Amino acid sequence: MSKLILCVFLTFTIIPLLCNSFSSDTPSDRRVLVLLDDFALKSSHSLFFNSLVSRGFDLDFKLADDPKIALQRYGQYLYDALILLCPTTERFGGSIDAAAILDFVDSGHDLIVAADSNASDLIREIATESGVDFDEDPAAFVVDHSGYAVSASEGDHTLIASDDFIKSDVILGSKKIEAPVLFQGIGHSLNPSNSLVLKVLSASPSAYSADPKSKLATPPSLTGSTISLVSVIQARNNARILISGSLSLFSNRFFRSSVQKAGSPIKHGKSGNEQFLTEISKWVFHERGHLKAVNVQHHKIGEAEEPAMYRINDDLEYSVEIYEWSGTTWEPYVANDVQVQFYMMSPYVLKTLSTDGKGRYFTSFKVPDVYGVFQFKVDYHKLGYTTLSLSKQIPVRPFRHNEYERFIPAAYPYYGAAFSMMAGFFIFTAVHLYNK
Known part of the structure; x- marks a missing residue:
């Protein structure tokens, strides 16, 4: 009997606490579901994951097509945030789909989405519903012949060194990011009807989005500073979303790589990717702001x-x-x-x-x-x-009848007019009656 009581107690007290989401007053000690295309990303992007773990996050890694994954159970969300590093996934496993992820955000939870040049329609749909439109050309990259990252083999200038950050200390922290951020991937534009989307990292005015392996037959659809490389959204329910057009942005290789922007004499021993993503993830996961x-x-x-x-x-x-x-x-x-x-x-x-x-x-x-x-x-x-x-x-x-002042100073002229009228009438009556 005592064991039965103990089981009931654990069911109705301890388990709901474990399933409680971090939309509470204290946004800490939170569980994060990380969906990957390949478990190799767990090691190739370990620096980014380790920075989250060091800040107290409990990461649960799953393959995106795992048939056992689920965001909620018995009406309770199992995770407090979701990271999608699976740009090629055409369909999620388990009970997860695009609608389930949007419902997850609508419930006040946070989301990070990393796309790539081979982003699937599923990832594009999630981005579109969040107010971000990726370039429709599946072979398109962001190309910049003026703001590319200098390397031994310059290649097609799709490896960009970008330093056009949003000017907001609350989003990117008060410490200035000195080194440019390495980016290689696809660009996106912001839906003009969505005022909640912000460009955090923008392309330079000389950039454009196109297939670098073919000649341009028509003008590119995305050009210049209108191209957003990384964007954030804060929904009206205060849920936060980060959308990046590059999966490599989060990689250890980009974190550790030196960087020199074309036209700049300064060569930085380390790119700004680690500082940039650490600071922006603090904002996305409500550690700041x-x-x-x-x-x-x-x-x-x-x-x-x-x-x-x-x-x-x-x-x-x-x-x-x-x-x-x-x-x-x-x-x-x-x-x-x-x-x-x-x-x-x-x-x-x-x-x-x-x-x-x-x-x-x-x-x-x-x-x-x-x-x-x-x-x-x-x-x-x-x-x-x-x-x-x-x-x-x-x-x-309003005032009650007995709360008004007995005599209102502003009404003295009216009091005077009434009494003067009475006095005048009395004098007129006396003169009229007694004057022959």
Whole structure:
């Protein structure tokens, strides 16, 4: 009997904890499913995987066509993130397909996709649904005759040394990437109707996408800086996606290789690939730029308790605490652009919150002379940071009949007019009655 009780306890307490996803407040100690075309990638790309393991991630390597792979079981997701290093896979094994991966992202989980010149329709479909369109030519590479990487055999200039990074410390870290990043693969463009996609690594103005082994019969469809080499997406549910057009970008060979960009006299002993991918993976896996808001409070000035409703023209104070995940602990988030709205159909009050530098944001204002059901709203959108959407509803009532002032100073002219009219009428009546 005791063994039965123990089994029930383990089933309903321990197992759900193991299956819990990292969309929780503390994005750490997370399980990542890595799908590969070939287990040889596990050793040829080991430096990238080791950097994730050293940061506390539990990697589960599977072949993409393994019939036993699954993202969820009994309605619980088994993994917190997914890495697809399987560009040639035409069909995933088990219960995974493109729709399952998109549902995985829609549930708030993160995704890394690495394509290549021989990317399958399945990988292209996942990228397209994320707002990224790869070059349709299956033989196309990104070619750059001005920004290629200098080597012993220059070849067809498809080995690119790119240093056109997005200017965002929260996405790529505060430490500047000195060396160019080696890239060899296919380019992609961003869907103009999708405002959530960002180019993290762009091609130079002299680059174009075409088959390097054949002459150009028509102008290339992708040219110049419109070509994105690596892009990121932060969905509205704060799930993050990284899409790369090169599988070699993650390889040990590119990590360790020296690099010299054509036209530059500087030769770097090591490419910027390792630093670039380490920093961008920190962002993708919410080790940086992940915000949370706690302890939302509002009350009348001079009071501590939150009221059930406010009266028009009350003076109130609003406060919230915002913290950023540093990779190990929650640190106070300091900014000067956090705003709160006092909202009913449209914002009646818009105030920028002050901060004490320790994570607390606060402001005070007067309730407008309009009664109804209002909301305190904080919609914070900043490049690279997770979105904060806070709302708290509160009714606002008018004055009761016995709460108005007895005599309103602004109405003194009207009081005077009424009494002067009464006095004039009395004098007129007296004169009219007693004057012959």
